[in-house]
Amino acid sequence: MKRLPGIGVSPGLVSGRAVILIQRTKVLRHRIAPARVEAEIARLEESRSRTREQLASIRASVALRLGPDLAALFDAQLLMLDDEMLVPRAAALVRRDRVNAEWAVQQAFHEMSAVFDEVADPYLRERKGDVADLVGRLSMNLRRGVMTPRDLLRDVEEASILIADELTPSLAAQVDWTRVRGFATDAGSRTYHTAILARSLEVPAVVGLHDASRVIQPGQLVVIDGAAQEVIVDPDEELLARVARGAEDHQPAAGAEAERHRPAATADGLRIRLEANIEFPDDLAAARYAGAEGIGLYRSEFLLAEGSEGVGEDAQYEIYRGMLEGMAPGSVTVRTFDVDEDQLVRRAAHPPLTAGWVADEERGSRQGLRGLRLSLTRPELFQVQLRALLRAARHGTLRIMFPFVSGVEQLREARRMIADASAELARRGETAPAVPIGVMIEIPAAAYTADLLAREVDFFTIGTNDLIQYCLAVDRADERVSHLYQPLHPAILRMIVMVRRAAARRGIPVSLCGEMASDPALLALLVGLGLTEFSMTPGALGVAKQALADASSGDLRRMARRILRLPTVGEIERELMHALGRSHVES
Numbered sequence: 001m002k003r004l005p006g007i008g009v010s011p012g013l014v015s016g017r018a019v020i021l022i023q024r025t026k027v028l029r030h031r032i033a034p035a036r037v038e039a040e041i042a043r044l045e046e047s048r049s050r051t052r053e054q055l056a057s058i059r060a061s062v063a064l065r066l067g068p069d070l071a072a073l074f075d076a077q078l079l080m081l082d083d084e085m086l087v088p089r090a091a092a093l094v095r096r097d098r099v100n101a102e103w104a105v106q107q108a109f110h111e112m113s114a115v116f117d118e119v120a121d122p123y124l125r126e127r128k129g130d131v132a133d134l135v136g137r138l139s140m141n142l143r144r145g146v147m148t149p150r151d152l153l154r155d156v157e158e159a160s161i162l163i164a165d166e167l168t169p170s171l172a173a174q175v176d177w178t179r180v181r182g183f184a185t186d187a188g189s190r191t192y193h194t195a196i197l198a199r200s201l202e203v204p205a206v207v208g209l210h211d212a213s214r215v216i217q218p219g220q221l222v223v224i225d226g227a228a229q230e231v232i233v234d235p236d237e238e239l240l241a242r243v244a245r246g247a248e249d250h251q252p253a254a255g256a257e258a259e260r261h262r263p264a265a266t267a268d269g270l271r272i273r274l275e276a277n278i279e280f281p282d283d284l285a286a287a288r289y290a291g292a293e294g295i296g297l298y299r300s301e302f303l304l305a306e307g308s309e310g311v312g313e314d315a316q317y318e319i320y321r322g323m324l325e326g327m328a329p330g331s332v333t334v335r336t337f338d339v340d341e342d343q344l345v346r347r348a349a350h351p352p353l354t355a356g357w358v359a360d361e362e363r364g365s366r367q368g369l370r371g372l373r374l375s376l377t378r379p380e381l382f383q384v385q386l387r388a389l390l391r392a393a394r395h396g397t398l399r400i401m402f403p404f405v406s407g408v409e410q411l412r413e414a415r416r417m418i419a420d421a422s423a424e425l426a427r428r429g430e431t432a433p434a435v436p437i438g439v440m441i442e443i444p445a446a447a448y449t450a451d452l453l454a455r456e457v458d459f460f461t462i463g464t465n466d467l468i469q470y471c472l473a474v475d476r477a478d479e480r481v482s483h484l485y486q487p488l489h490p491a492i493l494r495m496i497v498m499v500r501r502a503a504a505r506r507g508i509p510v511s512l513c514g515e516m517a518s519d520p521a522l523l524a525l526l527v528g529l530g531l532t533e534f535s536m537t538p539g540a541l542g543v544a545k546q547a548l549a550d551a552s553s554g555d556l557r558r559m560a561r562r563i564l565r566l567p568t569v570g571e572i573e574r575e576l577m578h579a580l581g582r583s584h585v586e587s
């Protein structure tokens with residue numbers, strides 16, 4: 001029996017025979033005759049159309065099975081498929097270097113990757129995985145007759161466990177999950193898209209195993225233990241018996257979907273407010289579908305994809321207004337642009353890229369002139385956004401939130417900017433209603449001064465994605481330190497409590513919008529720590545609601561009190577899993 005430790009991204013205990021899938025295939029380079037150039041480019045185009053058809057059909061089936069928000073993952077790929085930097089660039093390389101199309105596609109991908117690598121933003125890095133997924137599909141379609149993953153999985157006799165170097169969203173969407181009981185991957189982190197997908201599918205999964213696809217042999221018996229965050233190779237009889245007992249107890253979570261439109265509450269009636277994080281105005285439909293009570297985080301920097309100067313005031317106003325009307329009577333919390341200077345500059349240098357691609361590049365994660373700090377140095381850009389927001393405010397329930405705030409000075413300056421924007425509107429004869437103003441608590445300095453900030457804002461939103469990485473000094477996308485990216489670190493839990501208390505003392509609401517909230521076990525702990533408002537990716541809302549309905553707030557508070565006394569992440573995790581026992585989140 002051999003244990004491979006990883007990162008558990010979806011709970012559950014399952015066993016099965018391993019099916020190994022290696023996605024990163026090597027591509028051979030060979031030269032082509034001048035007369036073959038046009039035929040080679042035609043082959044490239046043919047592969048593009050086939051890829052487009054496949055993605056559209058995957059998208060449709062994901063939309064049907066899992067809802068539009070997850071299907072939207074494939075919109076970005078469809079957009080990238082038409083990016084100038086991909087197929088047209090590959091065609092240019094075929095012409096210029098007289099190389100085979102497969103090689104040219106890989107070259108184009110390397111060039112694109114170099115641009116991605118420049119950016120420290122973890123979400124963008126993960127989107128690089130989406131480009132790699134797309135390139136893999138293009139290459140696969142270039143090699144006709146090659147087995148697709150679906151072919152590969154079709155002949156699987158018994159329930160299997162999928163072990164892959166990487167399981168990209170488009171591949172995950174093609175797997176027949178009635179045959180595959182769970183999966184494990186070498187790559188990945190908690191925030192990886194596939195992890196989100198796994199939780200929605202309720203498939204036990206462990207990621208970040210580094211070399212599982214090399215160590216585990218096809219057909220070998222393995223156990224995936226999502227809660228214990230490990231894969232066990234050649235399990236003993238005792239463990240297999242435990243897996244079998246768990247399978248008997250397991251109640252299929254068919255209720256998750258029916259719960260969609262019921263307000264979230266714990267079993268003993270503690271009301272929990274669940275909102276959605278969105279990036280594109282189109283995501284609003286997914287948020288509503290999933291039963292979100294509001295938009296807790298609209299990442300407005302995605303608007304900057306529209307043009308190098310950002311969309312103009314009227315265009316932004318229409319977008320904000322549409323969202324407010326679309327979400328009414330629910331509130332919409334718009335986070336002002338969260339990009340850094342380099343990202344703005346680089347974006348201007350590459351204007352005509354696809355929306356999804358550019359938008360990702362705008363995502364800030366660097367420590368520097370980013371978020372509100374950058375907005376304060378770009379009053380022209382910031383004033384346009386503030387005016388558009390204030391004008392839109394009368395069409396619904398708007399809240400404005402500033403990202404990456406590290407001190408009260410920045411907040412005061414931002415408030416002055418809002419006053420300037422209102423004054424400008426008044427000069428034009430337009431009146432703006434008073435809008436609640438809040439800050440993201442995502443820099444440790446903000447958490448430590450939450451009592452001071454609380455005096456000057458109307459609400460807090462805890463951004464654990466950044467708070468964890470800055471507090472623990474761990475880049476959230478760097479695989480080498482991904483094991484140290486620990487939402488359950490005592491320092492993180494203490495900070496959350498500190499912020500919650502500071503907000504309570506001033507009587508202002510506090511919500512949490514980091515990825516952490518979409519893990520049902522962590523969500524239960526957060527409720528135990530006293531939080532009652534969360535915002536998460538729409539696809540996670542159903543499972544979250546179900547998990548809350550299975551828990552008692554009194555039990556969760558007692559569990560949280562015990563956990564706050566524990567010194568290590570390991571002990572905290574064990575206590576958490578033990579306390580949640582046989583409830584939905586662990587089964």
Ligand code: PEP
Binds near residue numbers: 297442462463464515
């Ligand atoms: C966060 O930092 O937790 C957050 C929600 O914002 P983003 O992931 O966009 O940085």
Ligand code: MG
Binds near residue numbers: 463466
């Ligand atoms: Mg953040």
